[in-house]
Amino acid sequence: MPTEVQGVIARSKDAPVELTTIVVPDPGPGEVVVDVQACGVCHTDLHYRQGGINDEFPFLLGHEAAGVVSEVGEGVTEVEVGDYVVLNWRAVCGQCRACRRGRPWYCFDTHNARQKMTLTDGTELTPALGIGAFAEKTLVAQGQCTKVDRGAAPEVAGLLGCGVMAGIGAAINTGGVTRGDTVAVFGCGGVGDAAVLGARLAGASTIIGVDIDDRKLRVAEGIGATHTVNSHQTDPVAAIQELTGGFGVDVAIEAVGRPETYRQAFYARDLAGTVVLVGVPTPDMEITLPLLDVFGRGGALKSSWYGDCLPSRDFPMLIGLHVQGRIDLSAFVTEKIGIGDVETAFDKMHAGDVLRSVVMIEGARA
Template sequence: MAQQVRGVIARAKGEPVRIETITVPDPGPGEAVVKVQACGVCHTDLHYREGGINDEFPFLLGHEAAGVVESVGDGVSEVAPGDFVILNWRAVCGQCRACRRGRSQYCFNTHNARQKMTLADGTELAPALGIGAFAEKTLVAAGQCTKVDPAASPAAAGLLGCGVMAGLGAAINTGGVTRGDSVAVIGCGGVGNAAVVGARLAGAAKIIAVDIDDRKLETARGLGATHSVNSRSTDPVEAVRELTGGFGADVVIDAVGRPETYEQAFYARDLAGTVVLVGVPTPEMRLDLPLLDVFGRGGALKSSWYGDCLPARDFPMLIDLYRQGRLDLDAFVTETIALDEVEKAFERMHHGDVLRSVVVF
């Protein structure tokens, strides 16, 4: 029987979100209903509210979530009722050209639940990243549920569903950071600081945090950055070069996603070094680089989608590291809030006051 629960809805571009009653249908074939325990407030949710993703209003926001599977539809074998899961937006298909080549982390045909959750009047909702977890319960494709150790804190575990995984993966999976490397991270919000943590986990010898906010730089140092640069007062390219013997870093991660920060990343890397773009640009942004410099500096220019993660592989591993005390996911939880405080959390995010606000049910 369909259930009615509360959820955070964005009805129109720029309008404050509101809590409304939504209808969650019983899971159909390949689907699961998850009772959400915690969901992080991610900048992507704000992008949805501002119309920066698409204009398919109304949106059911929220996607960085963990919870317990309540029920599953026909044909579901990967999870069962009672499983503690992290929700993901990369339910791999297993059939596309990337999956057939053994590169499921690049799956080009990821899928979501076929049925739609609706408002009380029957209006269909567009769930953020196919999840919609600012709700007491949500309907997803079963492949969007990754079973992990139930002893993990839901507030911390859910952050692997998006921002923390994006940053960690940008360093480890996309950037290929390894022992002894020098790494610079431009932009030290939630994703950038997760990249700092990822570089530390991978054994980087030098991790340079770059930001315009001293508060964020202090947080980055606490999470493993060996050096910090305030780019409001210091040229970040020159600073990174100075800290790396005049050469530049082996891997530079742009966690901002603006043309000016990408250019900084490009010139702050060593010859044959790697640039990783994980910050999300807006559609109107353009980049102008001398093609000769692109050729002459060599190396790799990469974009990181979701930290190039494979949830079934990466989430359980990272939760194990968290449970062992080797990955401090709790450090990313600045505050826990109620469902009706999401709009206020957007304001605090805009002012740079939090790494993550997390809705706890």
């Protein structure tokens, strides 16, 4: 029968979030109920609260989550009760033209659970990115669950569900960074630092972190940046060219989502270099570039959605590297908080004080 649990909702635009009782239905065909153990506080959740995604309030926030499958619906074959899983917001269909061409990371028909979670008065909730994991339990489609090694703590594993995967994938999957490449990452927040880690993992020889906050630049150095540039104090394009023999980088990753930083990334790359946009712009933003410069520099201008990842492939691989001690995903966890502390976590995010605050759901292991 349906279960009542505690969850964090955004009831209306810019209103403080609320911890309230939500109703999770029994899983239907192809659906799964997950006992959430931990969920990261992502900037996308704040965008939902601010009405920057859509106006389908109230939202059940949270999407960077790990937990344990507690119930499965009819026809579920990909996971079973007791599996330790990371949740993802792009459950591929396997049937669209992208999937049939062997490119499921571009799936054009990703899906979520068909049923809605609700408030106790029956008001339907819109789960953030189809997940809604600032809650003790959540209902998702089976394809949104990826089984991973239990050796990774939930506060670490869950971050692959969005920001960390987006950054690592922007470097490796979208940018195609490989051994000996030079890379610049514009914006050293959680996604940008994950791109730094991805570039290091791929064997880049030079990794340049660019930000206006020296605190963030120091963190980027700890994760793998070989050089840093404070773009508030120095022209980043000139500095990057100086660090690369006057040429610019092979791959420039923009992890801010602003026209001015995209322009810097565009001009900071070498001839035939690649620009990757992984920062999320707002609908009003526009950029103008001389078409001759676009033509004359060659290379590629790409956008990276979720790091062009395939969760079933990438999540277990990255968790395995973490468990083996080859990468340290725990470096992205700044603090662990309670489910009632999400609004305070948003404030810390605004101030640039955290890479990730992670909500620990009561009953999750430490």
